[in-house]
Amino acid sequence: MHRISGIHRNLTPRLSGIATVITPLSLAGCAGPFSTLDPAGPSAAGSAGLWWWMFTLAMLVLLAVVGLWLGAMFGAQKTGDDQQLRRIQQRWIIGGGLLLPWAAIAVLLAFGIPIGHKMLPLPLEGGEILRIDVTGHQWWWQVSYPGSGIQLRNEVHIPVGVPVDLHLTSADVVHSFWVPRLGGKLDMIPGRTNVLRLQADIADTYRGQCAEFCGLNHAHMQFTVTAHAPGDFAAWLTEASASD
Ligand SMILES: [Cu+2]
Numbered sequence: 001m002h003r004i005s006g007i008h009r010n011l012t013p014r015l016s017g018i019a020t021v022i023t024p025l026s027l028a029g030c031a032g033p034f035s036t037l038d039p040a041g042p043s044a045a046g047s048a049g050l051w052w053w054m055f056t057l058a059m060l061v062l063l064a065v066v067g068l069w070l071g072a073m074f075g076a077q078k079t080g081d082d083q084q085l086r087r088i089q090q091r092w093i094i095g096g097g098l099l100l101p102w103a104a105i106a107v108l109l110a111f112g113i114p115i116g117h118k119m120l121p122l123p124l125e126g127g128e129i130l131r132i133d134v135t136g137h138q139w140w141w142q143v144s145y146p147g148s149g150i151q152l153r154n155e156v157h158i159p160v161g162v163p164v165d166l167h168l169t170s171a172d173v174v175h176s177f178w179v180p181r182l183g184g185k186l187d188m189i190p191g192r193t194n195v196l197r198l199q200a201d202i203a204d205t206y207r208g209q210c211a212e213f214c215g216l217n218h219a220h221m222q223f224t225v226t227a228h229a230p231g232d233f234a235a236w237l238t239e240a241s242a243s244d
Helices: 002-028 042-074 082-118 230-243
Strands: 130-137 140-145 150-153 155-159 164-170 175-178 186-188 194-198 205-210 222-228
Touching: 042 082, 130 155, 130 175, 130 186, 140 155, 140 230, 150 155, 150 230, 155 164, 155 230, 164 175, 164 186, 186 194, 222 230
Parallel strands: 130 164, 155 222
Antiparallel strands: 130 140, 140 150, 164 194, 175 186, 175 205, 205 222
């Protein structure tokens, strides 16, 4: 017992010191233009919520494992006859090796499937959805609005509060379209079109980044998504089509 208390006395200040350094550093990653934990639309909010659930569950599992490990290291030895010990071992194998993973996967799917379903570009009941075509090039983004003649480079404009479908493809190698505050990433593959549905709930300018290594200037392959209030978007559309 004396030895264990000594270990505790030595570990506690060290652990709190490590936590003091690590906590602000890790929380610093929760904000900013490329943070998936600072969502501004339903798709990104679903991913962020799922991430926090998984993080919380992972922390609980970590605490349980550390608790069991400490118990095994410093706890009293189990005594009893062989049969009784074998029964205890079997309970741990069935509970920890079979039931716990099944329960964890079931909970994950129960939350994950509805969130994933909302990200699919399914037909909308409320009419037509705005389509924007984006083609990846080494190392820039070609953006066009079918039917309007608008052609842009490295910038996308969308209306706020409604979903839009981005039809993504590539002219050369595989790229990946990613606006972390609005939703998940989707690959852009030559000869194929993938559709990504995004929605911004706040009028703002969001930053996007290619998320698939595509050559020398991959890290600089960035773009912006500007979400306009509905009236402003109509005005932007008229102005942009007139100037093209
Ligand atoms: Cu890239």
